[in-house]
Amino acid sequence: MSGKYAIVLEGISKTFERAEKPSVYKTDLKIEEGNFVTILGASGCGKTTLLKMVNRLYEPSSGKVFINGEDVSRISPTALRRRIGYVIQQTGLFQHMTVEQNVATVPEILGWGKEKINRRIDELLQLVGLPPAEYRKRYPRQLSGGQQQRVGLARALAADPSIMLMDEPFGAIDAINRSILQDEILRIQKQLNKTILFVTHDITEALKLGDKVIIMNEGKVQQYDTPLHILRHPANDFVKSLVHSDDLFQRMAFVKAGDVMNEDIDSQKLSEEAPESQEQTSLRDILLLLISSPFHYVKIKNERNEMVGTVTINEIRQA
Amino acid sequence: MNLISGALLYIQKNQAEFELALCTHLELSGLALLFGLLISIPLGIISAKNNKLSGFIMGTVNSLRVIPSLAILIIMMPILGTGFTPALIALIILSSPPILINTYLAFRGVESQVIESARGMGMDKRQIFFRIELPLAMPLMLSGVRTAAVEVISSATLAAFIGGGGLGTFIINGLGLYNFSLLLVGAVPVALLAICSEILFGLIERLATK
Ligand SMILES: Nc1ncnc2c1ncn2[C@@H]1O[C@H](COP(=O)(O)OP(=O)(O)OP(=O)(O)O)[C@@H](O)[C@H]1O
Ligand SMILES: [Mg+2]
Numbered sequence: 116m117s118g119k120y121a122i123v124l125e126g127i128s129k130t131f132e133r134a135e136k137p138s139v140y141k142t143d144l145k146i147e148e149g150n151f152v153t154i155l156g157a158s159g160c161g162k163t164t165l166l167k168m169v170n171r172l173y174e175p176s177s178g179k180v181f182i183n184g185e186d187v188s189r190i191s192p193t194a195l196r197r198r199i200g201y202v203i204q205q206t207g208l209f210q211h212m213t214v215e216q217n218v219a220t221v222p223e224i225l226g227w228g229k230e231k232i233n234r235r236i237d238e239l240l241q242l243v244g245l246p247p248a249e250y251r252k253r254y255p256r257q258l259s260g261g262q263q264q265r266v267g268l269a270r271a272l273a274a275d276p277s278i279m280l281m282d283e284p285f286g287a288i289d290a291i292n293r294s295i296l297q298d299e300i301l302r303i304q305k306q307l308n309k310t311i312l313f314v315t316h317d318i319t320e321a322l323k324l325g326d327k328v329i330i331m332n333e334g335k336v337q338q339y340d341t342p343l344h345i346l347r348h349p350a351n352d353f354v355k356s357l358v359h360s361d362d363l364f365q366r367m368a369f370v371k372a373g374d375v376m377n378e379d380i381d382s383q384k385l386s387e388e389a390p391e392s393q394e395q396t397s398l399r400d401i402l403l404l405l406i407s408s409p410f411h412y413v414k415i416k417n418e419r420n421e422m423v424g425t426v427t428i429n430e431i432r433q434a
Numbered sequence: 435m436n437l438i439s440g441a442l443l444y445i446q447k448n449q450a451e452f453e454l455a456l457c458t459h460l461e462l463s464g465l466a467l468l469f470g471l472l473i474s475i476p477l478g479i480i481s482a483k484n485n486k487l488s489g490f491i492m493g494t495v496n497s498l499r500v501i502p503s504l505a506i507l508i509i510m511m512p513i514l515g516t517g518f519t520p521a522l523i524a525l526i527i528l529s530s531p532p533i534l535i536n537t538y539l540a541f542r543g544v545e546s547q548v549i550e551s552a553r554g555m556g557m558d559k560r561q562i563f564f565r566i567e568l569p570l571a572m573p574l575m576l577s578g579v580r581t582a583a584v585e586v587i588s589s590a591t592l593a594a595f596i597g598g599g600g601l602g603t604f605i606i607n608g609l610g611l612y613n614f615s616l617l618l619v620g621a622v623p624v625a626l627l628a629i630c631s632e633i634l635f636g637l638i639e640r641l642a643t644k
Contacts, residue, residue: 209552
């Protein structure tokens with residue numbers, strides 16, 4: 116077991132007491148360090164159960180879980196959980212504590228000094244976009260749903276865990292704020308290089324956030340692959356129908372320009388006036404740009420605003 | 435006006451007797467509340483956490499609530515005789531429904547998601563109890579204690595019926611002698627005590643919940 120994998124599941128299964136069939140069937144998974152992995156599936160398919168076996172909120176009926184190469188059954192559950200960030204939907208915040216007290220929870224349990232905790236709170240609130248001066252002393256009920264979830268995120272990050280488990284953290288948040296939070300979590304994940312295991316039942320969210328996506332159905336992993344691969348080569352009919360991969364227009368919403376662009380830009384003569392877009396932009400938006408411009412290509416730029424490729428109707432067709 | 439001056443005069447003349455009655459009343463109420471807390475809060479917490487026990491305990495308590503205070507005091511007599519101790523026991527029983535029921539509801543009311551997220555962050559059982567459950571349950575528990583305190587102070591008046599002493603003695607004697615001044619000597623301090631405890635516990639509640 117090299118240190119290359121942050122989380123390894125070996126033959127993990129879970130059958131609850133008095134249940135007729137397993138909630139999670141024998142599963143093997145390896146999650147690389149620094150990867151953002153989303154778990155996608157319908158309600159009741161075992162996403163939460165799978166997630167909770169990682170931090171021993173549930174004990175597996177069979178199999179082993181390794182965290183950074185360490186067998187979790189050899190670590191005490193409380194010690195293990197203090198090393199793993201955990202965020203759940205909605206009300207996970209402690210209503211009787213202020214934002215700063217909420218964020219300080221794990222550092223306090225770990226016995227950090229006052230000064231260090233204080234600095235950490237400011238740092239984290241800044242990171243999640245809540246100016247400390249304004250938000251430290253507030254109670255959760257004085258925050259919007261989106262702000263509460265930011266606090267939840269800051270709290271989970273407090274002791275700087277290398278692994279984060281997130282169970283539908285944006286499930287109860289309106290579409291606009293959800294999209295903003297998705298961008299933020301992507302930014303934070305890239306910035307801090309965390310390994311994230313993120314449960315959702317929103318396909319768009321799973322494909323947008325995941326470096327890789329685990330698709331589950333009835334307790335079994337159907338496919339574990341990159342979004343592009345899942346869209347291009349769905350492993351079975353279930354995945355196919357889930358991602359509507361027959362529907363080109365649907366599919367275009369999930370494929371990013373950066374994944375399919377023509378990177379050979381030196382041989383092309385590119386016009387100053389041609390439309391531009393980002394690597395992260397979906398092909399659907401690129402198509403709209405193409406239709407509304409006289410040019411037959413869209414220039415694609417990276418985060419540093421450097422030209423990295425072009426997309427024409429040919430690239431879109433092949434997606 | 436005559437009634438009041440009569441009452442004041444009585445207190446002045448029988449200062450020792452009045453003070454003793456007041457002390458007994460306070461002692462009776464205070465001890466009843468103290469024992470009530472010590473018994474009912476743990477029972478309430480146990481009921482909230484254990485479904486099997488909760489049906490039995492809550493059923494018993496709810497049926498207790500239906501019995502009037504005086505009846506409980508009178509029922510105590512043939513079992514335990516008369517005097518301070520039987521009165522105390524009766525008052526402890528009286529104090530338990532509001533404390534127990536509110537404790538039960540308060541702990542039941544702590545959302546399972548909150549506990550789960552505390553567990554998920556690596557808190558152990560003790561930490562979850564003292565840092566999460568207890569503070570979240572506190573406001574509702576305290577309001578139960580406030581109700582119990584007022585109930586105990588007013589019901590302690592009835593302790594005089596079974597020879598438990600306290601301010602109720604003046605009321606019984608006053609009624610017997612048709613001496614309304616004497617009646618006031620018992621009734622007014624009891625009312626004042628009840629109001630004071632209401633205010634005091636209200637304050638504690640506010641401080642604890644802020
Ligand atoms: N504590 C439990 N005891 C018994 N059965 C459980 C328990 N938790 C989950 N299950 C069962 O296991 C199955 C998977 O549940 P799980 O919570 O993992 O689903 P999920 O994919 O997270 O669903 P959702 O999207 O609704 O959260 C369900 O059939 C559920 O009823
Ligand atoms: Mg779930």
